[in-house]
Amino acid sequence: MEVLTLTEQYYICAANRAGKLSGMTSYGPAGAVAAGIMDLALSGMIKISRTHAETTEENPQLPEYLSLLYQDIKKARSGNLKKVMETYVMALTDKKYRAYLNALLAELERKGAAHREEISGFFGEKTQVAIDATVRARLMERLCAAFDGERPADEIEEDVMLLALFLKKTGVLKGRVDAETYRKIAVKLREGRKLPKNKAAFELIDYVEEIWLLLMTAAT
Secondary structure: OOOOHHHHHHHHHHHOOOOOOOOOHHHHHHHHHHHHHHHHHHHHOOOEEEEEEEEOOOOOOOOHHHHHHHHHHHHHHHHHHHHHHHHHHHOOHHHHHHHHHHHHHHHHOOOOOOOEEEEEOOOOOEEEEEOOOOHHHHHHHHHHOOOOOOHHHOOOOHHHHHHHHHHHHHHOOHHOOOOOHHHHHHHHHHHOOOOHHHHHHHHHHHHHHHHHHHHHHHHO
16 A cells, blocks of 8 residues: 555544544544645645745645645645635535545545445435545554554654644544553653654644644634
8 A cells, every 4th residue: 555644544543434524513624634734744845834834836746635735825825824724624615625525535545545335325325435444443553553562752653653643632542542542642742742853743733733723713
């Protein structure tokens, strides 16, 4: 399988088997879009300064869902990330988020992390893109194994560390692991934050979390 981005790993872990995030609030969409912003920042496609971003390339080669987000950041006044996220998760229509989600699911399907299946509904048969349960189980097993035992924080792979941190900050982690595993992960994340090699990435996640929290506060 091709390498999965943070957004793709987050979505696989956060969504249900039917490929859907929580629809009760703006939480699900906000988490998915925030992960996209984080991927763009980690790849150097955008430079974040608190709640604003500057794009670094004219037409970068990106997966379609990240390209949609990148172009919206590029067009936003002063690269206002809060305003960009609002257009995805706080707008009167979900058209923009739906395009982002469909492109993300298509990329997951292309990479073998999701598949189409026919389901029966009130109005007859329909097709949905379902998350591959084996891929999700492998991601969670790898994450939990990385934080288990006496393994020091500086030996944990960066992508696993960032996935755990993002799942924790967006409230997903508690529903995916048992209490003892959650405690172990929380301890190692605190240790990981102090490591010089993680400083830049952790700061970026803090900025993305700030934007996410601003958005959720405005929604309440």
